[in-house]
Amino acid sequence: MTRDPAAPQARRGSLPRSRWAIDTSPLQNPHYRRLFWGIAATMLGQQMTLVAVPYQVYALTGSSLLVGVTSVVALVPLVVFGLLGGAIADAMDRRRLMLVTAAGSAGTSALLALQALLPGGGNLWLLWVLTAAVSGFSAVNQPARSAVIPALVGPAGVPAANALSMTVRQVGVIVGPLLAGLLIAVGDLFVAYAVDAAGFVVALLLLRGLPSLPPGRAAAGPLRLGAAVRGVGEGFAFLRTQPVLLMTFVVDVLAMLLAWPQAVFPELTETRFADSPNALGWLFAGISIGALGMGLTSGWVSRVDRQGAVVIAAIAVWGVAIVGFGLAPSLWLAVLCLAAAGAGDMVSAVLRSSMLQLAAPEEMRGRMQGVFLVVVAGGPRLGDLRAGALASPAGVSVAMVSGGIATVVAMVVVALAVPSFWLFRASRSAQPSATEGGARPASPAPESGESRPGSTPS
Template sequence: MTTVKQRNDPGGRTGIRRWAIDLRPLRIPAYRRLWLGTGVGGCGSQIALVAVSVQMYDLTRDSFWVGLLGVATFVPLLVFGLWGGAFADVLDRRRLMVASSVLAWVTSFGLLAQALLGADSPVLLLVLVAVNSSAFAVSSPTRQAIIPRLVPTELVPAANTLSFTTATATMVAGPLLAGLILAVWPPAVALPVAYGVDGLLFGAAVWANLRLPALPPAGSSDGVRRTAGLRSVIEGFRYLATTRVLLLSFAIDLVAMVFAMPRALFPAIAEDRFGGGAAAGLLYSAIAAGSMLAGLTSGWLGRVGRQGLGLVLAVVGWGVAIAGAGLARQLWLVVLLLAVAGAADLVSAVLRQTMLMVHVPDEMRGRLQGVNVVVVAGGPRLGDLRAGATAAAFGTGIAWVGGGVAAVVLAVLLAVAFPALRRYRPTGAGTGAR
């Protein structure tokens, strides 16, 4: 018998559960394994991210070189993100995930080897980071394209939120653990330990991908042979060009990340203002901590009607919080404001990804997720370069605060100039504002 409560709440989520994170996708074994492996492996990757940045700054004493790590990440993302998405639409996605994760695992042990051998080469660090980024550029759009094949359509927003929240949790735990390692041991010991832990944890991601079911491309039984050539990539861009709101959602995310991502400044700020050590780990984990807390209370996101306006407000909130953190001089206040920025970023990410994932057909999903990877993962790397270059020219204060202010101004101008973004409301699966 259907009760009144069940009719009013068809999802079975009442009271506080309507605000808490939705865990229903974890009941599906294939998704649960993918979620677990990605989370554990992601924690190791975040440890390596902090270790590489700290090692680069120790070797060069220059934030510009730290910013170059962003370039070494972005260029492979730009190339292999687009091609990786195209491959995800024509190949078995499980096999693609296994191959890309194994390549990333190899680079983890490459970082360990260079630390143990005392190579002390900034160029070698850039090369290893570039190879790792190439693997990520293939695996990330493939993984996102897999999710709607593993869970029912009505659980896609919940699965997205779980994935984002877990990713941000790794961005908290990883940098904090990295900071602890850096604080306990001298660099000669701490760096190999950090890279070794990364290699150990990333093995979970490889295991999870091996346990995925076969995921052949959609429509592969129709007799039409599809290829991942340039034409396939162009088809994805043509589809994207017909969907104005998706273009605008990408544009406003680029504004937020390119102009207001202060990550490349963290090693210098940690040392100059707060004495180094664990401070670097706190700065690197703060944004993710805010995102994680927002994710744990994200039940309301599925009920947001004006998703476009919500996206704009989230980006503005991100910029304001980043600028405020740059002005703060107490470590606790910097961490708090960065956490507020992270909460805004979680809201932005869930709304944007849901808009993209629900309205794109499966045969196009890999290619559009490839574009999404270029924007979402490439934007912060360009932000690293901008921050490092600006800091080298004008100082860390201007690079940090000025970037936050610029993001707010540009986001508002974009929303005013293109009202389709702020007016966007979901109109059902398979459709959307054009």
């Protein structure tokens, strides 16, 4: 049979190596390519800023407590504007929203660079204000950026597009802190912040080439604060009617709350791995190394149909790997276990995000991505609290092993208690049949005029 010459390259030939190599077919789409390179341009600088800000706070104050307060200063606007940003993304052109927030982030990062030149090395209160502003702009930008992916690449391309975006983020997570450390070592905070500002300028130029990306006719309306707040409430009301979507958040909160390991890294560095050079750096890099490796070999992930079942399995792998980490007698074995955990988390993150983007209605995607952002940001912080509180009286091994086992048990309970999540198939997510919660799944087209699902419209 003659092969159709018009078939896209992504469908031609399926060589064995392409089954494992990361699926780059979404990059053939010029609009997604602009979004992807915009993410790549901003990730390096953002990660450098995440290192530079706490360092500068400690240099100004000498107080670890105030460094911790700085995390709260960044977290509060992330939560507030993450939720509001999702509602805003469902009420206005998402391209315009991304342009506005990218411009705001570029300007704020430039001000961070300038304040680093102030006499005395900066000003704490100004640094806090700018840190909160950066967090707020990012919190509004990210739900819109995630919500537009189905409109750019279509339902079939969503998992591969998410894998590409998350992989380039992991590169930033690894490289950004290393570069920031080098700049901090030579006393140049200005350049670290300036790189962040430059990345947002590049992203702004790239995003200007995107087409208009409305959230759907049913969601369009005047943009007011009251309407955005009501939209957040309506989003949660909708979520309560959708067990599958709700569980994409619940399983991640369980995994992070029960088994996030970062809080015990300093103790391990000074006790079990005290003789290992740069143990702290390797421990912090371990999860990202595994996530990056999985991202680069994620071609199979984009072809997963039983997404719910694979998410549960991936989180169970995370739990088992954390058990191994808690028992690891050597640094290299601990890092290997963390890398395995990071690989499992990468699979879970790609598929959970894809499930949200495909199963949520077009006019609800911004709000769902806003909740996703808050869960991703808040879960590890709760996990740090649990791990630190348990490790202090009982030891690191007890804290990690118990958390890993509890994670595996929790996934078994989820599979049994919410079979609709375990049985979720990507191939059925865009079908027009009624869902378990009485809602109609979304059409992938951003212009869909389909009525909003659920008993509470949003």
